[in-house]
Amino acid sequence: MSTSAHKTITCTPLPPRRETHRRTRAADQAWNARKRARARQARRQITFQLIAGAIAAALLLVIVIHALSGSTSAGHARSTTPSAAPATPTATPQVTSAPMTPVAKPPLEVTGDLPDDTTAPSVPEAAGTTTEVVPGTVAGREGGDVVTYRLEIEQGLPLNPEQTAQNIHAILNDPRGWGRNFTRTDGAADFRIVLASPHLVDSLCAPLATHGHSSCRNGTTVALNAMRWVEGADMWKQLNKTMTDYRIYMVNHEVGHFLGHGHLGCPSPGGPAPVMKQQSADGGNNSGCIPNGWITDYDRP
The missing domain is CATH 1.20.5 (Single alpha-helices involved in coiled-coils or other helix-helix interfaces)
Known part of the structure; x- marks a missing residue:
């Protein structure tokens, strides 16, 4: 019987599980x-x-x-500061007192009869109902507040537009007038003057009844009856007044309404009538006052 050798095996004990678990939990934490x-x-x-x-x-x-x-403020400053060359006004009517560039300056003082602007003997009751703006910009008188106006003439009337425009401009800027610098423009303006047939004037003046023979101011429109402009009023003829005298009255009376003046009576018979007295009656003696188209002291507030 043989004797076999015995090997000694040393076993290293495994670490306790709890320690392994503690290290793993600590690592996780x-x-x-x-x-x-x-x-x-x-x-x-x-x-x-x-x-x-x-x-x-x-x-x-x-x-x-x-x-x-900043841009808006700068734009506003530019729009309110007068420049050497004002911008051309638009065609939309609006209230403005911007300075206009003068392109013509006819004589402003009416010293005699204004040149006749009529090219035909009579005015029709109705024309084309379409108005045409007289082109151009014309400076007013020296001094006074600037008031801009636009002149429109109904198509089909027997009037010379250029001569009519010069006559009206001279009346407005005469030293005996309202004392404003009336500047004519063909664009935006403080008010417009429309010279039209009786039919169109009646429409422009409504609801005021002008009955085909009167003129009026309605808002910013001064409507002048072309039949009166050409034929005048009988009372003025009977009292030895000229067509120029009556036209001066027509313009200054209706523009006076635009400026805020109302009707007046005759303050002193035998003296000149205030321009704001109604003086278009075909007959009568003007309440004893002499027919007059210029502004009197009685007209001024």
Whole structure:
């Protein structure tokens, strides 16, 4: 019987499981802590970026608003500061007192009969109902507040537009007139003068009844009856007044209404009538006053 050799085997004991579990849990806790720290840092970064973006957007908005405000203020300053060359007015009627560029300056004082502007013997009751603006810009008198007006003449009337325009401009700017600088323009204006047939004048004056023989002021429109402009009024003829005298009255009386003046009576029989007295009656003696188309002291407030 043989004897076999015995080997000695040394077994190294495994570490206890509990220790392994403790190390794993500690590692997990550390990893989770680092994860939470990174998440907090990421959230802080995102929050910082959002705040920075909001601040930048707010600053940009302030800059844009400031720039727009500055541009608007500058534009307003330019629009209210007179320039050497005023802009050409638009065709839309509006109230304006912008200085106009003078292109012509006929004599302003009426010293005798105005040149006849009639090219035919009579005015029809109705014409084309379409008005045409007399072109051009003409400066008014020196001094006085600038008041702009536009002259329109109904098509189909027996009138010379250029001569009519010169006559009306001379009346308005005569030293005996309303004392304003009446500047004629073919664009936007403070008011317009329309020389028209009786039919169109009745339409322009409504609801005031002019019955085909009167003139009127309606808002910013001064409507002059072309039949009266050509034929005048009987009372003026009977009292040895000329067509020029009556036309001066027509213009100054109706423009006086635009300037805010109402009707007046005869303050002193035998003396000149105030221009704001109604003086177109075909007959009578003008309440004892001498027919007159110029402004009197009684007309002034």
